[in-house]
Structures are given as structure tokens and as C-alpha cells.
Amino acid sequence: MAENEKDTEKQTDQPESRAPRRLLRSSKDRVLWGVAGGLGDYFRIDPTLVRLAFAVSAFFGGLGVLAYLVMAVVVPEDDGSGQPKPGRRPPIWALVLLGLAVLVVLPGPFWGFHDGWGGGGWWGWWFGPLWLVFLIVLAVVLIRVIRGRPPRFLRGTRRDASSADASEAPTAEAGEGEVTTAVTEVREGEPPRWVRGIAIALLILVAICAACCVAVVAAWATATGHGAVVAGVVVALGVAIAATAFIGEAKRLAPWLLAAALVLGLPAGATAAADVRFDGGIGERQYRPVAVADIPQDGYDFGVGQLVVDLRDLPWAAGQTISVSSELGVGQMVVSVPSNVCVVGHAKGKAGDLLVRGDQSEGIDPEVDQGEPRSNAPRLDLDAEIQIGQLIVTNQDPDEVTGHDRDFDRDSLTDESQRQACGL
């Protein structure tokens, strides 16, 4: 008898084993979108292990979170019978969050900088992408709470109270009993009003943070010479918004597209209008030419960080003028010359601090002009420009005025040798 039952099970199992198994998001075993539950079903492993794998992978550049979001959008949901649920489209907010997740893996300010300028910390390599991933997951949870479908770990007391109400209801007439049951179904899993209020406030905060992140990316891309890409996206969004005017079903997309266009377009426009340029590299760069031919024709150009141009090894001769132009986006630029060299020329910035051999200018649009020398000393004709930061032209060793761990003595930059060299 038992053998017959086994044979029958084998016969019934055979057709199922031949049919390819489908990867579906679980509708029963889910914390967010059922991706881990679906993978657990598909590979016949404990879904908790899959969730742990996703959590651990989040610490490796956030790629696991990105994979989860992609699967949440791409993989169809199980209708409960092992078949995909028909007519289910990914929600718009899921696509928006997916777009944000893609931004996480792109290089940019999210990744931070290892050494030097910026110095890691909150913006460091490991925690740079993770904080945005945290925002995305928080937003998902909050949206579900607001929609009355909180994740399992947030469900609780309200459902019990509703069930208690329902169990007391049968004392009324049959018609009222139906109404009570309907109300119970609506309230099932719904969080208390104060929880929804906090969730809405937090969601607004998350949305503002996410918008700021995207705005920073847009401004950063524009400043690093990729503004055409941002502008192209803004044009595409504008065309898409105009297209929604003709398609009734797409009307709900318009606010999202408009928000994205404004968050991208306004910072990019402001960056372009301010003419902020960070192209040229990031980090620390040091140049120490030993011959005039070593100085680049188009000058030194650096994006963000620390630029040191040490000109002390050049063969300076009396009456000789060496021209050097140098440009920096954000950070500190140090130009070092021998004591007997008279620095002439022009230095300017958009905001920051200029210290040119004793002359100083700081604040917005700082500018230093060195007058004509009256001596026959070797001259440096400097044309220096910084966007935001500090320019130091000194006769000291660059190491004396740079360094991450100490503030240099500004008074030591008061340079009498400049007056002597220029005969002023």
C-alpha cells in the first residue's frame, strides 16, 4: 500500500520535474517584495540565508541592494499557485528608487575620497553608497506603512484590536455583521494614525535627502565636464512631460518626471551659470619642473584636491621671466618659488583665500595683482585661478604650508623677500 502511494507520487511528480521552474517573487514569504522568498523557493534553500546574503552584499559597494531592486522590478510576482500574477506592472516609485540605486554605483561624490581632500568619514569608500541604500530601504518601508501594508516586522497590535472588534460583532444583525467584517478587512495590518504621521514626515525627509543627492550628482557632473549628459536628460524629461499631456494614462507620471527634471536641471544650471569647473582630476598632485620645457604650454589644471607646483628647481636667471598659468577647481593650490624670484602677474578666485607672497585677498571674488617690479631679479609671471579654496604663493617648502593634520602659521607667509626681490 505504502509502495503504491510512493509510485503514485513519483508519477505525479514526473511531469512537474520536467517543466522548467519559474523564478517568481514570493507572495507569501516576503519582508519587502518577496525576492529572497522567491529565490529560496527556486533554489530550495532557506529564504533567511538569501536575506542574509543580500544584507552582507550591501557592504560590498551596495551591489546586492541594486540586484534586489532590479529583481523586484523584473521578476514577476507569484499569484499563489506557482504562476506569475497577470497584469502586474512595477510601481513607478520602484522605478524611481531603482534609478537612485543606479546612481549609487556610479562614481561621484557618493564614493568619497580615500585620502586627502574630503578624507573619508561619512563620505568614505565603504559608507558612501550605504547611507543612500539605507535611505532607499527606509523609503520603501515608509511607503508601505503609509499605504497600510507595512512589512511583517511592523505589523501587530492594530490587527489584534480589529479582530477583537470583529469577534464581538456577531451580536448584531446579519447585515451589520457583514459591514463589520468589511471594516475589519480594511483595517487589517493598518498601522495607527500616529505611526502613519511619523512615516509621512520621515518619507518627506528621505525624499528631500534623495533629491539633494541627485542634485549634487547633477552639479558634480556639470562641473566635471559632463553637463551635456545632464542637459540631454533634462531635454528628454521635458519631451516626456509634454508627451504625457496627450496620453491620459500617463498623466500620473508627469509630477515624477517634473520633479526629476527640476532636481537635475536647476543645480546643473546653477553650476553652469557660476562657471564652476572641476575637470582635471581629484586628489593630490605635485609638480616639480627642473627645466622651463617641463612646464606645460597650457598650464597646470587640476579639479579637486591639492595642487602643488614647486618651481624652486628651475634655472632662474637675472632678468629672465618664466610664465606659468595654473587652475584649480576646489581645494588648495601651492606655488613655491626661490626667495630671490619676484612674483608678478594675477591671481583670482570665485571664493576663498589668496596669499601671494605677503599680499592677501579673501572672501567672494578674491583677487591679487602684483605690481611691476623695479629690479632685475628673475621673475615669475603667474596667472593663477581657483574656483573655491586657497592659493598660496610662497618661498617656503610646500610641505611647510600643506599637511592634513596641522594648520600652518599664516604670519609666516608674510614675505619680505618679495619686496626685496622686486625692488619695491
Next chain:
Amino acid sequence: MRAVRRPDVFQLAVGVAIALLGILLLLHEEGTIDIDGGWLAAIVTGCAGAALLASGLGAREP
């Protein structure tokens, strides 16, 4: 005969304004024009004004 649906004037105006903003940014990147702070303020204000005007005109239509 199937009725032709009238487009949403407000959305259309907003879309055109955003596309215009993007085109101006593209021209700036290409070096054809030079957008400064004053230009940007004028562009944004103009776009917002056009969208509001279209919204008002759209609301008056039956």
C-alpha cells in the same frame, strides 16, 4: 467616430519649458551661449511664468 482627446495644456507647457531649459544648458555646454546667473534666473522665471499662464488659460476652458 472616436473623439480626439484634447491635450493637457499645463503639462504641455511645463514639458516644453523643461525641454527649453535643457536645450539652453546644452547650448551652454557646447559654447554657443554663455549662461550666467542673470540669464539662469530669467530662464527659470520665464519657464515658471509660462507654465502658470498655461495653467490659468487651461482652467478657463470649459
